[in-house]
Amino acid sequence: MSGIDNMGSVRPDLIEKVTGRAEYVTDLTVPGMLHGFVVRSPAVHARIVSIDSSVARSMDGVVDVLIGEDVASFGNWGVVLKDRPIIATDRVRYVGEPVAVVIAGTIEIAENAAELVDVEYEDLPRATTIQEALAEEAPLIHEHHENLEDFYFRGGARPTENSNIFHTYRSCVGDVDAAEAAAAFIHEDHFTFPAISHFAMEPHAVIADFRGDSLTVWAGAQTPSAVQKVLSRLFGLRLARVRVIVPFVGGGFGGKASVKIEPLVAAASWKVQRPVRVAQSIAESMLTCRRLGADITIRTAVDAEGRIIANSAKLLLDGGAYSDTGSAVATKSANRIMGPYVVPNVRLEACAVYTNTVPGAAFRSIGGPQAVWAKESHMDNVAAAIGMDPAEFRLLNLASRGERIRPDLRALDMDMSELMGRVTQSFASEVKASDRQERGLAVAATDPANTPISNAIVRLKIDGSILVSVSSIEVGQGAHATMGRIAAQTLKQPISAVTVLRTDTSVAPYDWGTGASRSTVVVGLSVESAALDAADQILEMVADVWELPRENLLFVEGGVSTGSEVLTFHQIFHRSLGVDSGEVIGRGAITPRSKKGALAESPLFWETSAGLAEIVVDEDTGEIHVPRYASAADVGRVINRVAAEGQDEGAAIMGLGHALYEVLEFEDGQPINATPIDYSIPRISDVPPVFDTILVENGDGPGPGGAKGMGEGAILPVAPAIANALFSTYGIRITDLPMTPEKVWRALQKRN
Template sequence: MTHSHTQESDTYFRAFRKKATGQSVYTFDVVLPFMLHGKLLRSPHAHARIKSIDASKALAMDGVSCVVTGADLAELADPYYGVGLRDQPVIAIDRVRYVGDVVAAVCAVDENTAYRALQQIVVDYEPLLSVMTPSAALMDDAPVLFDTPTRGVSPVIGAGSAYKIDPAPNVLYEYTFGYGDVDRALDSAHALFTDTFEIGRINHFHLEPYVNVARWTGSQVEFWSCNQDPFVLRADVARIFGLPVTDVRIRTPLIGGGFGGKSYCKMEPLVALMSRKAGAPVRLALSMDESMLTLVKHPASLTLTTGVDKQGLLLGRRADITLDGGAYSDASTLVAIKTGFRIGGPYRWQAIDSRARIVRTNTIPSGSFRGFGGTQASWASERQIDMIARRLGHDPVAFRKRNLLKAGEPFAPNDRGIDLDLAAGFDRLIASMPARTKGRGQGVAIGIKDAGGTGNHGQALVRVNQSGQVCVSTATVDIGQGAPSAMCRIATEVLGLPRNTAVYASVDTEHNPPDNGTHVSCATMITGLAVEAAARDALQQVLAFAASQLGCTADDITLEGWLVRHGGALHPLEPMIRKYFGGIGWEFIGRGAFKEPYAPATPMGAENVSWMPCWSGAEVEVDEETGQVRVLSLVVGSDAGRALDMGTCIGQVEGAAAQAFAQAMFEEMRYRGDQPDNATPLAYRVPRVADMPQDFRAFVMESRLGVGPGGLKGIGEAGMLGIAAAIANAIEDATGASLTKTPFTPERVLAALDARQAPDIAASK
């Protein structure tokens, strides 16, 4: 065959063209014969007992098929979901726990009819006292959200880590992590510092709302879903309905953004239940307003006590972290683990002792968000590192460099060594900062997190047909990160074929090999390794076939495109294959897998697969009369190990940094009393192009030390980590005002400016 296309016409650019011309198909676009539409009735109360639900008027309406309520859950094998710990009912059973909790679901011939039917449903509530903040929830006389022990198990952890489920009323989970003797480290310190940092409630604000279509055929259910973890979802639906996983099929079209919001099970079991009761396919497309009531990033309070010796070396850190988990568990356990584990940052310590608690409140459930606890930990840690350096009269840059981990040093005992040169990236950041200007402040930060998941694994198929055309099949979904292009590139590099010979198979659990979901920046690395192995397997099959046809061994030949070189001669493969197989030809089907083994001696229960840095620098100007901050420069860098496509990597880092910038400066979901105050797209402020600093730059290093193909690592979450701290550090540099709570609204900045006259809170020994 000939390859007349240019490299630019590969999978990546085909995807761009489809998006730009409106041809991309999302779950939102799925239409099935006889499909009904669902609408949800939500609780206006933060906490209430459901005394009764009267849906008779709704059911009497023309076009209404059925109404699902908590009473319908009795037929389910397990009506609860959550990651590890399962406390969220598929639909409220007898109690609602936040404003927006779903109490009834209508299936009707169209959305308008379903919506009108909702208005006919009468719910009799008995309002209960609510707890809207962790401090209120932890009071002795606080109302308790759950009367029974939480179902489920904790995620896997290892040496140095421990957990408790339901350790106290309204506390869902407590994770502790440590090594060394922290008391001794702090007692021996030249200076001790205790500071508390807070971070606000953030919505994912993915432009494609949650959309699911479910259809039953006998006892089998199939979904078209925007969920970013199809095999995880398959397992949850199977458990909830008491089905073998083979009776659950998930198709995942292109996803219009998720940022963690579409990880793990959400309303999919409810859609399946609606469809089963209606006896017809049902589509439930939430509005953006409803998406905003579905999941948020954990608001948090982090108190850090850090000890430093005379030379400015970090000795020990004690962390007490409170994460507001909202009404239900979702992925709170994982966020607690990751926040507690990552609290040391990229530095060398003698001892760490951290505790992270998930406190239940009557607010929107909190769950995974790009960075998974890493943003909370990096914010507090990097802010305090800077404050300590300044209090001690040290240069914050030199202070960090003195304590930075070196390549190969473990982040924690028994863990995988740091797989990059943290100092080199930091030097590049410093060199990238603008020249100092009077009246402006500069701040830096180094965020870090582990990436790739715990004991993660993925599988892949690479099919090569007689014409040298390739089909790569995995469960990694296309969520805008360019995964199809990356997977095709990995496969074609191994096969020595042009990139435009490869296509990426649509994701369907009935056909694709499984993985643990498209999150934790694992796809290119974990599933990429599986693709690389599958491509090698296919290549070996091709070589073995060609050798058999040429009467030699596989060692005697090499592949050059879709030609076989044997000695000085080149043999086209396609005629060789067609001649032997006849008919429709043949496919060489390569299989590949990767599994990071569990390792109980490590804190996470497995070695962390990779380390993800976020070198961040900001330059600001502060209006000291209003408190308004202008970020003039924002520089952010990370390490891709190896950039398969530098433009995509830069785009990932820039996108995350823009998200983090907004969360630092103005983005926040606020409550007034027990009601969300700005949980609508009109009122919730996200970044606009005009908001971004005029000087906004990203760089990506290539350490080649990652475990992925060619030394690559994931990079999707990296740009989130250090931004908030870098900006706050720059504000302090400019004005001396110390910000400890995000976002940095003018009012908060002005309060910090006013507080400059107050006594120093540092307790230096």
């Protein structure tokens, strides 16, 4: 029995993956499928003078070539601003923008023919950085801004006409000017943060099959409902006729959220009226989207005791050539720069700016790493300036549990001093690795999961087996296993009885999407509610048919206990329905009105983390080593420990990449390291040898069993924690990422 339980506790998706059976988009073949290869712009910002695809078209095996004028009549699409053509028509705005898709019988023919598509460009003035885009004479990257209110996120963008600013968010509390006038000390810092590639193992891959008035898309999409909606609007198709199927996805990190290459591939299929597959390389995906770079000014005013009395920040975000979800990234960056602190006077402004570079997009904890990098580095600077220990300075200013960081956001639902204590304790309890005090600390509190909209279906079969149907995608994080576990626990059945269906919008009910650490809480609640609905229907049958009081009935493994006996599901269905068949279908829906409106307030929960880093610097070369790191997060309740720890560790190591290695570099708009050879991410040998993951469980989250979402928070403290260790131990302050050996060496030279 325990053997079966143990097998059942292994995530089914992991078994499929290690046996090579797991199917990703590129493992699929659709009858009649053709292959598309994308011709990309080599120009930073240019007018397309002409496209000659005749030679490519005449190649053996080439079926057709899609270009902008074929689909210009469909107009633009977007999820916040409608600023994006299906494929460049008259103009390209960044290097890598699709200008043609060669469609052929094989991928080889398509790629060979792609070299023969002749595009003539005429360069336009460019704006490749935030500063260039905001300059007075800056060329406009988009002439008009068309806002889509409440389309994907609640609200929309606030663009500035006749400028490259496509969104501005402001939030003011109290009177910063008055507080600063009365302050004992004011300190201001400036930080920058680079563009960073999502670098998922699986690049973007999509198959689209357009048939008359219906469209089926297989995509590694994090938000299938958004893909469905955008394709429906763009091509004028009924939502029910647009089917999005998401097989296993090899990493998303936000790079597959909202909508990416699906409209392009759908258009290719529309053109040839056959299924078309486009499977990008990693290098192409590096030209598809990336994290928004940032330029951040932050100022803090403190009183004589070291209490923060005012905080102001201005964040400029480099949104690239198309807005995608950059406006939300900007808004979140402003929210997330507040940190877990109580500050009576706050003035925040965040702007997202178009530049002639790869479009910015959501990326693990949107806006968080940019904001927390600045905030937590700044906190140590302020502490040093007023002669306080940085941990004490934080403790003095932390919001306590139940206290509000800002009046319009949910009260803090955790105890940050506990997380700080736990990471410090982790270092103390470690067998003394060294005497070094080369340590830096950083903390973060972010506002995820702001869309409490989800549905689930849980079907209980006559033999006690259970089918769970949700729109959450399985992107490696274990969401499907989590949903299965929630259904099993709610129905008191073994995990092995549950099957979670692959994501398919024609089967699975609506959900907002997989991201923002929301699935365990929001989708989990809808699964729990669907399971309870199924249970209710069973209990109803038993109470009715056996004429027993409902309150005596209990779900047990394999059936229902009446108190005196256990009725199997078989017996229940058979006697109730008269035949030995049937199932009950439980439906669960979560909306902002659910739980008496308890889910309506934003954020649903605070995603929090603390990180403590120990570093050793080779002062001759500037290289930073991180021998030890502790990461703590308040996750409410752990549902699957291995998966939860894996999420936390993965996020922290991704944060290590941001801290030390990663930057998607542009030189005057030209990407210069957008290949997996030239772009460096951390390897297993870069992981700190001593790495402690602490998951605090108080069962106080809004999700099933008191769970909160997780998996994004741990990315946040890493870079500032390392930078703070550099500051306190080596006396240097790095203000832009990544902290490369050369930067560290130069700072050490300057210090000497």
